[in-house]
Amino acid sequence: MSSAESADLVEAAVNSTNKTLVAGTAIFSDNPPLQICVSLFNLANVAFVIVISLRIDNKDVSRLYTLWLYFANAPNDVLQVIISILQLVGLVDSSGAWYRHYIDYVQITGKFFSEIAASTYRTLACLLLTATFMCYAAPFSFARIFHPTRRNKLYMVGLLITVTHAISNNIQSVISIHSEILHEWIHDIWYFSNQGVTFFLSGLLFLSYVLAIVAIRGYANKAHVQTESKILHRKQLISVIIYATTPNLVVFNTVMANAFMMAIAINIPIPERTSDKPLIFIGSIFNRLYRFSTYARLPILTVSTFIAFAAYRRILLAAIPFRIAFTRIPVNLGIFPHNPPLQISISTFNLVNIVFVLFVSSKITRNDMSRLYTLWLYSVTAPSDCIQIVISILQIYGIVDSSGNYYRDYCDFVQMTGKIFNDIASHVYKTLCLLMLIATFMSYTFPFTSQKVFHPKRRHLLYLSGVIFAVFQLLNSNIHTIVVVSYIDQIDLNLVEIWYISIHVLQSIIVLLLILFYVLSIVVICREVKNDDDDNSRAVHRRQLISVIVYATMPNIIVIIGQVANVFFYIISMQPINDRTPDNGFIVKASFVSQVYRYAGYARMPILTISTFVAFRPYRKALKSIITSRFWTVDEKSLTRPTTMISISSL
Numbered sequence: 001m002s003s004a005e006s007a008d009l010v011e012a013a014v015n016s017t018n019k020t021l022v023a024g025t026a027i028f029s030d031n032p033p034l035q036i037c038v039s040l041f042n043l044a045n046v047a048f049v050i051v052i053s054l055r056i057d058n059k060d061v062s063r064l065y066t067l068w069l070y071f072a073n074a075p076n077d078v079l080q081v082i083i084s085i086l087q088l089v090g091l092v093d094s095s096g097a098w099y100r101h102y103i104d105y106v107q108i109t110g111k112f113f114s115e116i117a118a119s120t121y122r123t124l125a126c127l128l129l130t131a132t133f134m135c136y137a138a139p140f141s142f143a144r145i146f147h148p149t150r151r152n153k154l155y156m157v158g159l160l161i162t163v164t165h166a167i168s169n170n171i172q173s174v175i176s177i178h179s180e181i182l183h184e185w186i187h188d189i190w191y192f193s194n195q196g197v198t199f200f201l202s203g204l205l206f207l208s209y210v211l212a213i214v215a216i217r218g219y220a221n222k223a224h225v226q227t228e229s230k231i232l233h234r235k236q237l238i239s240v241i242i243y244a245t246t247p248n249l250v251v252f253n254t255v256m257a258n259a260f261m262m263a264i265a266i267n268i269p270i271p272e273r274t275s276d277k278p279l280i281f282i283g284s285i286f287n288r289l290y291r292f293s294t295y296a297r298l299p300i301l302t303v304s305t306f307i308a309f310a311a312y313r314r315i316l317l318a319a320i321p322f323r324i325a326f327t328r329i330p331v332n333l334g335i336f337p338h339n340p341p342l343q344i345s346i347s348t349f350n351l352v353n354i355v356f357v358l359f360v361s362s363k364i365t366r367n368d369m370s371r372l373y374t375l376w377l378y379s380v381t382a383p384s385d386c387i388q389i390v391i392s393i394l395q396i397y398g399i400v401d402s403s404g405n406y407y408r409d410y411c412d413f414v415q416m417t418g419k420i421f422n423d424i425a426s427h428v429y430k431t432l433c434l435l436m437l438i439a440t441f442m443s444y445t446f447p448f449t450s451q452k453v454f455h456p457k458r459r460h461l462l463y464l465s466g467v468i469f470a471v472f473q474l475l476n477s478n479i480h481t482i483v484v485v486s487y488i489d490q491i492d493l494n495l496v497e498i499w500y501i502s503i504h505v506l507q508s509i510i511v512l513l514l515i516l517f518y519v520l521s522i523v524v525i526c527r528e529v530k531n532d533d534d535d536n537s538r539a540v541h542r543r544q545l546i547s548v549i550v551y552a553t554m555p556n557i558i559v560i561i562g563q564v565a566n567v568f569f570y571i572i573s574m575q576p577i578n579d580r581t582p583d584n585g586f587i588v589k590a591s592f593v594s595q596v597y598r599y600a601g602y603a604r605m606p607i608l609t610i611s612t613f614v615a616f617r618p619y620r621k622a623l624k625s626i627i628t629s630r631f632w633t634v635d636e637k638s639l640t641r642p643t644t645m646i647s648i649s650s651l
Contacts, residue, residue, distance in 0.1 A: 028107040030094055032084035032460070033379040034358065039077040039084070041383055042298045046070045046077070049302055055315050061151070061236070062243075062309040065128045068155045069120060072162075073298060076110075076117035083110045088460035094366075108170060115166040118294060121301065122205050122251055123158040125244055129208035132240045133215060161201075169194050195262055202255050209248060212241050243308035246300050250293045299386075317399070336401075336415045337598070340392035347385035347392070350605040354378045354385075357609055363622040367456055370547070370616040373436050376463045377429060381605070384418075384425035391418045416478060423474040426601055429608070430510050430559055431466040433552055437517040440548045445524060473510075477503045504570055511563050518556060521549050543617075551615035554607045558600045565593045 029035045049070050056063040083106060087094035092106050134145065172190045216237060264279055306312050337343045357378050364371040391414060394400040400414050439459075442450035454462065480499050525546060568590035613619050 028093075028104075028111060029080065029084065029087075031358075031362075031375070031379075032087040032094060033375050035080055035084045037379045037383060038295050039080040041386075042077045043074065043081075045298050045302055046074045049305065052312060052315050056311045060311050061128070061131065062239070062305075062311060064151055064155065065124055066305060066309075066312075068159065069124050069301070072120040072124075072159060073117045076113040079110050079113050083107065085464075088464060090457050090460075103174060108174065112166055112170050115169060116162055118297065119162045119166065120159060121247055121297075122201055123162050124155060125247065126201065126205040126208055127154055127158050129205070129212055129240055129244060132237045133208060133212045135236065165194070165197055165201075168197075191265070192262070195258060198258060199255065202251055205244075205248065205251060209241070209244055212237055216241065239308045239310065243304045246304055247297075250297065250300070336419060337388065337392065337395075340395040342602075343392040344389055346602045347388045350385045351382065353605050353609055354382050357612065360619060360622050360626065363626065364618045368618050369436065369439065369459065369544075370612070370618055372459055372463065373432055374612055374616075374619075376467065377432050377608070380428045380467055381425040384421040387418050387421050391415060416482060420474060420478045422601075423478065424471055426558075426562070426604060427474055427507075428467055428470040429555060429604075430514055431470045432463060433555070434510065434514045434517065435462055435466050437514065437521060437548055437552065440545045441517055441521050441524070444542060444545050473503075473506060477507075500570075504566060507566060508563070511559060514552075514556065514559065518549065518552055521545055525549065547615045547617065551611045554611050555604070558597075558604060558607070561593070561597050561600050565590065565597045568593050 049066060053063050053067050053070075083092060086092040086106065093104060131151075168190075172187070172194060176187045176191070260279060260282060267279070306316055357374060361371050361375055361378075391400060394414065439450065439454040442454065480496075480503060484496055484500075525542065571590075613623060
């Protein structure tokens with residue numbers, strides 16, 4: 001196998017007898033819902049940072065670097081979303097494997113852009129570190145090499161080096177797997193030269209980072225020779241060092257993984273590359289760390305940008321108001337989270353919960369309906385908890401209001417963004433669970449119609465449609481809230497009333513349909529139990545329907561509480577705005593119900609997880625298998641399968 005492939009070493013397999021089938025597993029993206037969520041979050045991240053960058057002075061070094069870096073990352077996420085959608089509809093393979101008997105040009109293109117996105121930081125950060133280091137340590141040489149008129153050209157050269165390296169890696173991969181034109185020694189030279197370039201560029205990055213730290217420490221005690229210009233350049237260098245620290249840890253992990261892959265390639269022949277080898281086992285650990293770190297690459301870079309670069313901090317803090325309201329007349333009490341430590345704890349627990357359930361889901365058959373439903377539900381829920389953690393941190397530092405109230409004379413867009421994602425996370429359950437209830441109910445009562453409507457090839461598309469519907473519904477609801485609170489004097493009240501009623505009618509229809517099919521399912525099961533039908537097919541579908549009923553019972557209680565809260569909000573909306581004071585009886589009651597709903601929402605993810613393992617047999621079996629494999633002896637044959645030589649692309 002060749003270079004620059006983000007793959008799981010332990011799971012990579014090769015058929016040494018006929019040299020066909022799988023050349024390596026998990027080379028490409030194999031989780032479309034998760035990939036779509038990550039890529040969409042990254043695109044929102046890119047758009048946010050670019051908007052901030054455009055408000056910074058053109059001469060700022062950090063601005064130019066950031067624009068180049070984020071523009072180079074954007075095409076990858078757009079392409080990954082397109083490929084994931086093609087995987088969902090079945091036009092592109094979603095196994096993640098690289099097969100020997102054909103070339104998947106669509107996924108290889110996605111892999112190529114993914115490597116560019118991962119490797120661009122290394123090249124551009126090296127230029128940024130070198131420039132700021134020379135600006136401080138060798139200002140005259142810096143003025144010649146990194147003149148403002150040349151910086152764009154230097155970054156362009158760095159990007160071209162990254163693109164050329166990625167092209168070389170992928171061409172060598174394709175030729176080594178699908179062609180026997182070149183001799184084996186040529187493949188080896190090509191492979192090791194690609195790895196040599198990777199180590200060389202990574203080495204330059206670490207060298208410039210270390211030199212910057214040495215320069216700061218060396219000049220720290222020479223206060224008598226520090227001019228105002230020197231002090232300014234020193235601050236810039238410290239900023240770049242702070243910026244590069246966390247991303248460089250990911251690069252270091254990548255370099256370690258590549259080092260192990262090269263050691264395996266040199267020391268262990270292909271037939272002996274089994275998972276019980278210590279070198280392969282340790283290499284697989286670094287490989288897995290690299291894989292999970294790629295999902296956090298852009299968030300890490302964004303957080304580092306705002307922490308390290310003063311220009312970005314100033315723009316961000318100027319955009320976030322420190323005073324929330326003047327008259328502080330509330331529209332509603334307790335509508336936002338107002339306990340940051342509790343929210344951080346809950347969201348962190350939820351994220352761990354999500355990772356655990358997604359891991360167990362990976363052990364279940366792909367065609368299983370409960371697995372498909374769970375993947376969509378948990379993947380859509382994850383961004384909400386990430387955003388809630390960020391908002392809670394801003395509340396702790398006093399940047400965002402922590403009273404939990406929504407005030408009439410001010411729209412808090414930061415907390416409204418968190419509310420939108422939280423609403424999506426809580427409401428997407430209703431839509432997806434309704435689809436699952438209808439599918440299992442019809443498979444039992446109307447099997448032929450069910451085969452047409454809920455064919456396995458259409459399930460991804462149906463769940464995607466459900467998520468899009470839930471997002472549209474919640475955006476419509478929250479946009480209505482913002483418009484009414486901020487622009488009530490500029491729009492027709494009749495239009496506002498019709499808009500509001502349509503929103504609640506739509507939400508109520510979804511809840512009523514969910515409860516209706518839940519009750520119908522129970523009624524059908526009770527009747528069939530009395531009839532004692534022995535048909536095996538119907539018995540299987542009956543067990544599936546019972547599982548879904550058991551699953552939906554506890555979460556539906558939270559749905560009912562939310563519906564009661566909506567009734568209170570509707571009653572409040574019928575009252576004059578001037579009467580909506582904190583001591584208003586309905587507002588006090590609505591606040592109490594809203595808080596009950598919020599605290600019930602804190603338990604939503606644990607309830608869903610418990611319901612998943614209690615109701616769905618595949619999840620119980622997978623969990624039992626995982627526990628058994630950890631505490632009982634594993635058959636030796638399962639640990640000695642041949643693996644190929646895999647290497648990792650750099651961050």
